[in-house]
Amino acid sequence: xxxxxxxxxxxxxxxxxxxxxxxxxxxxxxxxxxxxxxxxxxxxxxxxxxxxxxxxxxxxxxxxxxxxxxxxxxxxxxxxxxxxxxxxxxxxxxxxxxxxxxxxxxxxxxxxxxxxxxxxxxxxxxxxxxxxxxxxxxxxxxxxxxxxxxxxxxxxxxxxxxxxxxxxxxxxxxxxxxxxxxxxxxxxxxxxxxxxxxxxxxxxxxxxxxxxxxxxxxxxxxxxxxxxxxxxxxxxxxxxxxxxxxxxxxxxxxxxxxxxxxxxxxxxxxxxxxxxxxxxxxxxxxxxxxxxxxxxxxxxxxxxxxxxxxxxxxxxxxxxxxxxxxxxxxxxxxxxxxxxxxxxxxxxxxxxxxxxxxxxxxxxxxxxxxxxxxxxxxxxxxxxxxxxxxxxxxxxxxxxxxxxxxxxxxxxxxxxxxx
Amino acid sequence: xxxxxxxxxxxxxxxxxxxxxxxxxxxxxxxxxxxxxxxxxxxxxxxxxxxxxxxxxxxxxxxxxxxxxxxxxxxxxxxxxxxxxxxxxxxxxxxxxxxxxxxxxxxxxxxxxxxxxxxxxxxxxxxxxxxxxxxxxxxxxxxxxxxxxxxxxxxxxxxxxxxxxxxxxxxxxxxxxxxxxxxxxxxxxxxxxxxxxxxxxxxxxxxxxxxxxxxxxxxxxxxxxxxxxxxxxxxxxxxxxxxxxxxxxxxxxxxxxxxxxxxxxxxxxxxxxxxxxxxxxxxxxxxxxxxxxxxxxxxxxxxxxxxxxxxxxxxxxxxxxxxxxxxxxxxxxxxxxxxxxxxxxxxxxxxxxxxxxxxxxxxxxxxxxxxxxxxxxxxxxxxxxxxxxxxxxxxxxxxxxxxxxxxxxxxxxxxxxxxxxxxxxxxxxxxxxxxxxxxxxxxxxxxxxxxxxxxxxxxxxxxxxxxxxxxxxxxxxxxxxxxxxxxxxxxxxxxxxxxxxxxxxxxxxxxxxxxxxxxxxxxxxxx
Numbered sequence: 001x002x003x004x005x006x007x008x009x010x011x012x013x014x015x016x017x018x019x020x021x022x023x024x025x026x027x028x029x030x031x032x033x034x035x036x037x038x039x040x041x042x043x044x045x046x047x048x049x050x051x052x053x054x055x056x057x058x059x060x061x062x063x064x065x066x067x068x069x070x071x072x073x074x075x076x077x078x079x080x081x082x083x084x085x086x087x088x089x090x091x092x093x094x095x096x097x098x099x100x101x102x103x104x105x106x107x108x109x110x111x112x113x114x115x116x117x118x119x120x121x122x123x124x125x126x127x128x129x130x131x132x133x134x135x136x137x138x139x140x141x142x143x144x145x146x147x148x149x150x151x152x153x154x155x156x157x158x159x160x161x162x163x164x165x166x167x168x169x170x171x172x173x174x175x176x177x178x179x180x181x182x183x184x185x186x187x188x189x190x191x192x193x194x195x196x197x198x199x200x201x202x203x204x205x206x207x208x209x210x211x212x213x214x215x216x217x218x219x220x221x222x223x224x225x226x227x228x229x230x231x232x233x234x235x236x237x238x239x240x241x242x243x244x245x246x247x248x249x250x251x252x253x254x255x256x257x258x259x260x261x262x263x264x265x266x267x268x269x270x271x272x273x274x275x276x277x278x279x280x281x282x283x284x285x286x287x288x289x290x291x292x293x294x295x296x297x298x299x300x301x302x303x304x305x306x307x308x309x310x311x312x313x314x315x316x317x318x319x320x321x322x323x324x325x326x327x328x329x330x331x332x333x334x335x336x337x338x339x340x341x342x343x344x345x346x347x348x349x350x351x352x353x354x355x356x357x358x359x360x361x362x363x364x365x366x367x368x369x370x371x372x373x374x375x376x377x378x379x380x381x382x383x384x385x386x387x388x389x390x391x392x393x394x395x396x397x398x399x400x401x402x403x404x405x406x407x408x409x410x411x412x413x414x415x416x417x418x419x
Numbered sequence: 420x421x422x423x424x425x426x427x428x429x430x431x432x433x434x435x436x437x438x439x440x441x442x443x444x445x446x447x448x449x450x451x452x453x454x455x456x457x458x459x460x461x462x463x464x465x466x467x468x469x470x471x472x473x474x475x476x477x478x479x480x481x482x483x484x485x486x487x488x489x490x491x492x493x494x495x496x497x498x499x500x501x502x503x504x505x506x507x508x509x510x511x512x513x514x515x516x517x518x519x520x521x522x523x524x525x526x527x528x529x530x531x532x533x534x535x536x537x538x539x540x541x542x543x544x545x546x547x548x549x550x551x552x553x554x555x556x557x558x559x560x561x562x563x564x565x566x567x568x569x570x571x572x573x574x575x576x577x578x579x580x581x582x583x584x585x586x587x588x589x590x591x592x593x594x595x596x597x598x599x600x601x602x603x604x605x606x607x608x609x610x611x612x613x614x615x616x617x618x619x620x621x622x623x624x625x626x627x628x629x630x631x632x633x634x635x636x637x638x639x640x641x642x643x644x645x646x647x648x649x650x651x652x653x654x655x656x657x658x659x660x661x662x663x664x665x666x667x668x669x670x671x672x673x674x675x676x677x678x679x680x681x682x683x684x685x686x687x688x689x690x691x692x693x694x695x696x697x698x699x700x701x702x703x704x705x706x707x708x709x710x711x712x713x714x715x716x717x718x719x720x721x722x723x724x725x726x727x728x729x730x731x732x733x734x735x736x737x738x739x740x741x742x743x744x745x746x747x748x749x750x751x752x753x754x755x756x757x758x759x760x761x762x763x764x765x766x767x768x769x770x771x772x773x774x775x776x777x778x779x780x781x782x783x784x785x786x787x788x789x790x791x792x793x794x795x796x797x798x799x800x801x802x803x804x805x806x807x808x809x810x811x812x813x814x815x816x817x818x819x820x821x822x823x824x825x826x827x828x829x830x831x832x833x834x835x836x837x838x839x840x841x842x843x844x845x846x847x848x849x850x851x852x853x854x855x856x857x858x859x860x861x862x863x864x865x866x867x868x869x870x871x872x873x874x875x876x877x878x879x880x881x882x883x884x885x886x887x888x889x890x891x892x893x894x895x896x897x898x899x900x901x902x903x904x905x906x907x908x909x910x911x912x913x914x915x916x917x918x919x920x921x922x923x924x925x926x927x928x929x930x931x932x933x934x935x936x937x938x939x940x941x942x943x944x945x946x
Contacts, residue, residue: 071839260863272906369904395925396929
């Protein structure tokens with residue numbers, strides 16, 4: 001079993017040290033120029049993450065109307081208090097803020113990579129620029145950010161939580177996680193892997209599986225600390241919004257799906273076409289279905305919880321209630337953290353072609369249905385099904401490769417199969 | 420005359436209950452006809468029944484046995500309506516069913532202000548007792564739906580609002596020691612037709628067999644350019660008044676080969692009045708006389724009051740009664756008049772945007788007078804269309820004037836449940852045109868929420884404007900049609916099957932990978 005090592009270089013080359021700022025600058029330029037008006041795009045921002053809805057909520061809040069009494073505003077009160085007090089309502093400023101948030105996400109990803117390689121915090125690896133670039137220039141991540149979708153904030157929080165967990169910074173990781181859970185309830189599936197990651201180590205053990213190495217006795221205290229932060233944020237939210245109506249309007253939305261605006265996920269058309277008397281049952285099925293992956297994935301990958309969270313990001317990108325392109329985008333970008341599994345992927349070309357197919361057809365069919373009026377809803381629905389298959393294929397392939405790597409290279413006359 | 424009507428009253432009521440004679444009931448009927456400047460003729464029938472010394476029911480008595488409520492014996496007052504009013508303890512009620520768009524600019528102020536397109540129902544109710552206001556409101560609209568054969572049942576929670584200022588009580592609110600609440604709902608796609616007129620006529624003491632009501636010929640009423648009926652119940656210290664009215668705007672120029680504006684009762688309604696209604700205290704026809712042109716009115720008016728000619732229908736008519744105006748020349752409608760408006764403000768309201776997911780609501784208000792005017796602006800918008808209030812703009816000739824909007828009150832819509840109520844005061848400087856606009860997003864509905872013929876779109880209720888100078892004279896902007904995205908209605912099973920297949924494929928493969936063991940199998944040579 002040979003594993004490539006990514007040699008640390010204590011002193012980065014001049015070109016490398018400028019690469020990261022240069023990439024951020026390019027992103028900032030595109031965000032400021034705003035070549036297209038993407039704010040309305042249903043694929044880039046869902047009703048839960050739309051910048052327009054956020055602005056409406058802030059406007060109502062500033063005018064003394066409770067934005068959670070109905071309507072379109074479904075953002076967490078944390079966003080409301082952040083944007084209504086600190087941050088000016090200017091599009092230029094927002095473009096800068098969203099770019100900075102992506103830069104922070106890229107920074108976190110680089111540091112997760114370094115922690116996984118066992119490099120020091122300040123050590124530089126030859127692959128840093130590639131990791132940052134994969135985050136900053138993935139179109140699935142970068143377009144929602146240009147469209148000012150708050151899913152960029154959620155991705156950043158998720159990566160920060162993983163980064164702190166990899167660096168064993170317990171409180172920071174739990175705080176980032178509770179922020180994440182407040183802004184997006186479906187991120188509950190990441191709770192277990194992040195807690196377990198804090199107890200174990202972020203290094204790659206895919207090739208040499210073993211039983212969970214951490215000390216599970218610390219779990220209750222971690223859980224308690226997380227609950228403390230989480231309830232603190234809940235109380236802060238209640239104070240900021242002046243009531244508890246925000247709970248049903250924000251978290252309730254991802255459970256009851258009141259807004260059927262099309263997105264890239266599987267829920268919207270399913271519940272548009274659902275018979276009324278089956279709706280509550282299927283809402284329950286879809287919500288529970290999202291959660292049932294957590295335990296098996298964490299148990300199977302108990303020796304490498306970073307990989308488990310990677311797989312769960314993929315599951316979230318397919319099955320969450322209001323996904324945007326940034327959710328599967330984060331999963332695709334995170335492939336860059338696990339180069340050791342690349343040789344074991346079975347059909348990366350097929351997956352890539354499925355993604356190409358879906359990413360070309362989705363905007364096209366969306367436009368044909370809603371703007372041109374020459375196509376109907378089934379066109380767009382069909383392209384989201386292809387997209388789900390593409391993401392599903394990627395997750396399944398990642399699972400296969402993550403497990404298959406433990407058996408090493410195939411020898412002449414022997415094949416590897418499942419029982 | 421008085422003797423006969425008293426006799427009829429006695430005959431009608433003696434079999435029911437003697438004590439009802441204590442309650443005096445008074446029925447009056449009135450028809451006003453006026454020629455409009457574009458050649459059309461507006462007629463307005465008004466039938467009023469006053470139940471003296473009666474008062475609205477206290478909702479706290481609703482829990483008591485209905486048999487103790489002895490006051491449900493009427494002679495002239497419509498019993499079916501009275502029962503509904505008492506059962507749900509309604510203080511004030513207004514129901515209008517209209518078809519067409521009232522052209523304010525060239526027709527001026529309507530005789531009855533309720534000219535909004537489609538059905539509109541609003542009621543004031545005292546809040547107290549065991550039955551909640553919303554519960555009684557639901558009962559009221561279902562009862563009225565049954566009474567008038569109209570789809571008022573669709574005026575459900577998704578269309579019901581409680582606007583604060585635009586619909587003040589037109590009568591008096593009795594002092595029951597209880598707060599009163601308003602419920603308002605409108606449904607622009609519900610049009611008035613013959614099946615609504617028949618129950619309307621049944622509420623009249625003489626039905627359509629005599630009196631002014633005999634002119635209500637459905638073939639002509641529903642052929643008019645604009646027509647609508649209204650049922651209003653209100654309370655004054657005198658008693659409870661039921662006011663039934665029917666308005667129509669007919670076009671005498673349409674059937675005539677020459678451009679002559681001539682009309683008569685016979686030409687308008689294809690009927691004349693054969694006999695008068697014996698129980699009517701007064702039965703009056705009023706014709707507003709044209710201010711210009713040579714014309715002849717027949718027969719000679721009984722009385723003249725200013726520009727109005729009055730006719731009293733006596734208790735018995737010697738010959739069928741007909742009235743009409745004949746002009747000497749053809750109608751002249753100066754083009755200069757076409758652009759001028761008879762109203763203090765002119766209103767245009769449109770929904771812009773080519774796509775099915777978003778749009779822009781644009782309201783243009785022109786102040787036709789030289790003085791600044793404040794206008795109350797009310798939108799009761801179903802949740803199908805949601806406003807982005809942060810994009811509100813006000814412009815005068817392209818110059819932003821966001822200071823012209825004030826007193827904004829906004830009740831947010833709740834998807835699948837409650838409409839939005841947006842009330843504000845707009846200030847319009849003299850002789851200026853104000854453009855108000857706001858971005859909207861169009862909702863995506865469940866497939867069961869779409870009406871039949873979903874591609875036609877949804878009728879949105881009219882906006883209401885109340886100039887501050889005349890708080891009772893509401894103006895209705897025309898209804899709008901919004902085109903919402905539709906799912907494929909034939910696909911529920913297919914979608915459930917496709918989506919579940921994809922979910923099962925991903926779940927199954929994941930389950931497979933996570934639970935089955937990896938094994939290394941030796942393949943023998945040559946196999």
